[in-house]
Amino acid sequence: MNYWIFQGNPKVFDIDTYLTESSILQWDIRQKHFKDEIKIEDQVFIWRADGGQKNTGGIVGLARIAELPVFDEGEQCWRVKLNKVEHRTSPEAGMLLRHELKEWPVTADLPIFKINQNTNYKLSESEYKVLLELWKDPDQLHKLASSPLLEKYLEVFRNQAKKWFESCEFLNENHTFFQSFKDPERLRKMEWEEVQALGKHVNAFSSMALARGRALGNINGPIEKYRNSFLYLFYGEAALEERMYRFINDEQYKLFGIGESVVSEIIAGVYPESYCMFNQRDRVAVENVLQLDPGYGRGDTFADKFMKFQSCLKEHQIEEKYLHIVGKHTDLPIYLEIDQFFSFLYMRFGKQDSNTVEIAAENGVxxxxxxxxxxxxxxxxxxxxxxxxxxWPELGDLEQYQTKQEIxxxxxxxxxxxxxxxxxxxxxxxxxxxxxxxxxxxxxxxxxxxxxxxxxxxxxxxxxxxxxxxxxxxxxxxxxxxxxxxxxxxxxxxxxxxxxxxxEDYLQELLDLIGFMNEDMIDKGIVQELDNMDLDESQPFGLDQLLKEVFLSAEQIEEIRHSLTSKKNLILQGPPGVGKTFVAKRLAYYHNGSKDDSRISMIQFHQSYSYEDFIQGYKPTEGGGFSLRNGVFYDFCQRAAKDPEHNYYMIIDEINRGNLSKIFGEVMMLIECDKRSRAYSVKLTYSESGEPFYIPNNVYLIGTMNTADRSLALVDYALRRRFAFVSVEPAFGTPAFQEFLQSKGVSQGFINRIVASMNDINGEIRNDKVNLGKGYEIGHSYFCPSGSVGDEEAWYKGVLKLEIEPLLREYWFDNEDKVRNLIEGA
Missing domain, CATH: 3.10.590.10 (ph1033 like domains)
Structure with missing residues (x-):
């Protein structure tokens, strides 16, 4: 059996009356690839969209598939019949409100919340069971959705805790080890093998190849130093934060291979009744998921942050609320259980599937x-x-491994x-x-x-x-x-x-076998009918979807869309790393109203790009002669002219790198928005047939331009007056950028560090008005990882060293001290 959500829009038809008066329902199957999966007796929740009235949408009915989908010749679409089981079209009647489902963590990631314009959504069995339980008791959803955030997540964990702790046998072993390890008499006589044993009980070592079996590798110093350092860490007279700081930084106590995260786990292992662990999972759970602010300062040491994190847990009564809602599940000290609660939050909610920026999808299917x-x-x-x-369950979460060798x-x-x-x-x-x-x-x-x-x-x-x-x-x-x-x-x-x-050849054979055409063929404009998937039916793409994928405000987006509509030609300009090309493609989707790559072409201009490449020209043949060949823009316009019902978009990356007058030639006049018709046709330079050329009204040009490119001359006036120019700026300060990093598993405190550091660096760039200025700022896309971030400190340092530092060295090639200070201060 399959499970579904079918959505109806009250702007299109009166869904409430339809449900009230009809026992047999008909529904369109707009996501056509589902038509072969729908089976008789499949369960279907009926979803009413908000329809322009905020907080009125949600689940208003339950039905079963009555007949298999059939094709409606009149409407030219697939339809299916359903037997209505029950309907509730108001909150008083017990409908499940959209905004309350969005507030309950278990239902917040339903597929309809990820892309809200579709008609049909497939549910997993677990998603269906959760919704069915809420449908049977709608008051439960209202109570859960209105609870404070911490209590919501404790309630989620309460239902999972028993099974979770059954899989945590290592907790008892770890606790026993640390209680034995901290014994002062044992520490005074400790040998290297006992230090090595730490590797088996500290999660921070789990991504290191030497962590298991040999733990810290070979001894790096006299064993007496290891004994004295741990004695000082556990029993020194100074405050704990000072002891932690000196253990990590002071050469008298610093131990090779034992860094900040390891120290925090050791402290939490030795004093589990007082301190919680402070690894990245804990920070993401507390700062991102529970949205609690430990109040870190810009100059805080790791030890300072550790203590502020502990104070935050006490301030928000984590221990008391955990015991009240979840209750004890082990005989271990309370913070060992709370740490597992945080691990659950990190794994279940800390690394979301981000729809904000699908950087990975841009790198080739x-x-x-x-x-x-x-x-x-x-x-x-x-x-x-x-x-x-x-x-391979013994491997655990694969995020902890950085290399194949570790696996x-x-x-x-x-x-x-x-x-x-x-x-x-x-x-x-x-x-x-x-x-x-x-x-x-x-x-x-x-x-x-x-x-x-x-x-x-x-x-x-x-x-x-x-x-x-x-x-x-x-x-x-x-x-x-x-x-x-x-x-x-x-x-x-x-x-x-x-x-x-x-x-490629073998792949194409397999795709042909199952009746699917790959995206390379679509990009080349080769379209064919498929039995099981209609590629011409594109996925709706509205403002909500665009806002999830780019770091721009709704007002900025509407301004850009209006400019593209009125001028038909647009240039996105900005400093390196602001995602201009990414924005250009998403803007085309939004302007078109659908995500349809088959009518979007992307090219890049460069100094050698010519009229013959772009419009038309003679090219050498294999036989040694020359033949007239059409360029990419000529062919693109011909395709658009044959399909006047659809918009076509050409994205020109680095548009100002080419000799624009030379590339466009006589076509420069035709790109003006009021000259997009056959009436303004011109005879091309190389045309043999004499057939005139024109740019159809349904063609839109979107260019990108890097404002920090020193090698470029100013864009000539002829182009400037034909294009609308829109600036795209670094988005470090936007909520969308921070939400994106949260979705990749970066803690809020670390996000604050990135934002503050990059704002400082960009401030220095702006203030250098002689050589640089605003157009040379560093963009946010350098800090948009394609996958989850396992070690935020290592990832951040890698970006600084490999991406940011070389750029700064190019900017201030004669001032190494300035570059070094900026990188060290970040």
Whole structure:
């Protein structure tokens, strides 16, 4: 059985009256790839959109599929009949209000909240069960949604705590170890092997290849220093924050390989009745999910932040509220349980599937083949829950590993292997680190059957509640069936996971087999009818979706859209790293009203780009002669002229890098908005037939221009008066940028550090009015990771060293001290 949400818009039809007066309902299937998945007796929640009246939308009915979808020739769409089970069209009657579902963490990530313009949404079985429970008791939702945020999440954990702690056997072992480790008599006699044993009990070591078995590697100094340092940390006369600071920074106590995060875990392990751990998971849970502010200062040391974090927990009565709502589940000290509550929040809510900026999807679509277990026995799980998964539960959350070698080390230890498991490590690494939103996956059965094809719609996540296959990604299934690979074709690889993107011919054979045309073909304008998927039906793309994907305000977006509509030509200008090209494509989606790449073309100008490349010209042939060939813009306009019902968008990256007068030639006049018709046709320079050329009215030009490019002359006046110019600025201070970093698992305190540091650096750039100025500021996209951030400090330092520092050295090539001070201060 499948589970669905079908949405109706009261602006389009009177959904309340329809539900009240009809026992048999008809609904359009606008997401056509669902038509083959809908089965009789499938359960359907009926969703009423807000329809212009805020906080009136939500679930207003429950129904069952009565008949399989049929094609309506008159309306030219697929439709399905439903038997109405129940309807409630008002809060008083017990409807489930949209804004309350959005406030309850368990239902806040329903698919309808991610893209709200669709008609049909598929639910997982677990999502359906949660909604059904709320539908049976709507007062429960109102109570849950109106609770304070901390209490909401404690209530969520209360329902999961028993199962969670059953999988945390290591807690008792860790607690026993640290209580023994801190004994002063033992510390005075401690040997190196006992120091090494820390590696097995500190999570901060888990991403290090030497963490297991050999812990800290070889001893780096006399054992007496290790004894004295730990004695000072645990029993020194100074305040704890001073002892922590000196243990981390003072050469008298500093120990190789034991840094800030390790120290915080040791302290929490030694004093679990007083202090909670302070690793990145805890910070993300407290600062991002629970939205509590420890009040860090710009100059705080790590020890200062540790103590402020502990004070924050006490101020907000975390211990008391945890005991009241969740209750004790172990015999361990309370902060060991609270740390597990924070780990739950981090894993379940701390790394969201961001729709704000899909940077990863811009880097090229990949195609994967995945086994659904032996003989595809996991397929029903994959299909019903809209996901893919891999096993190896002993590895735990794959986010903790930075390299394949670390995964290899863990596999060898966990499964007691006598050979190197390179394929298994490669599979886990690719699933967590290399797959991305927007990729496609083919599910195989054996080596000669494909049984499903889908699109990956989420980042990697680890779901502790699943029995074994806990490493998962969400998938939108496009087509299911059973396609056998012909015997004269190569069989599928035996590996669990294979990236087949590089094998273009073989990939195309598989896509042809299942009846799917890849995106490269779409970009080239080759359109064909498919049996199971209508590529010409694009996905709606409105203001809400655009606001999630770019760091601009609604007012800025509307101003830009108006400029593009009135001028038909627009240039986005700004400093490096503000995402101009990314914004340009999303702007085209929004202006068009749909996400349709088939009518968008992207090119990049450069100093050698010519009229012959862009419009028309003679090119050498294989036989040694020359032939007249049309350029990319000529062909683009011809396509648009044949399809006047749709808009076409050409995005020209680095538009001011080319010789614009030379590239456009006589066509420069035709790009003016009032000359977009056959009436203004001109004869092209190289035209042999004499057929005139014109730019259709449905063609829009969007250019991007880097204001910090020293090598460029000013854009000539002829272009300036034909284009609207819009500035795109760094978005460090916007809520959308901060929400994006939160979705990648960066703690709010660290986000504040990034914003403050980059504001300082950009302030210095703006103040250098002689050589630089506002047009040279550094943009936010350098700090937009494509995947989740596992170690925020290491990630941030990497961006500074590899991206920001080289740029600053180019700006101030004659002032190394200034660059060094700015980087060190960041």
């Amino acid at each position: 990949q195609y994967w083949v995945l086994a659904a277990g032996e003989n595809a026995y996991l397929w029903e799980d994959f299909h019903s829950n809209n996901l893919i998964a891999i096993g 290899i080390d863990k596999l060898i230890e966990a499964y007691n292997l006598d050979k190197t498991p390179r394929n298994d490590a490669h599979c886990n690494y690719q699933f967590a680190k290399e797959m991305k939103i927007g990729d496609y996956v083919l599910i195989k059965k054996g080596n000669r059957h494909i049984i499903a094809f889908g699109k990956i719609t989420s980042n990697y996540r680890y779901d502790f509640s699943r029995e074994e296959y806990r490493s998962i990604r969400s998938v939108e299934w496009i087509n299911t069936g059973d396609w056998e690979i012909p015997k004269d074709k190569s069989q599928l690889a035996t590996k669990t996971l294979t990236n087949i993107t590089p094998y």
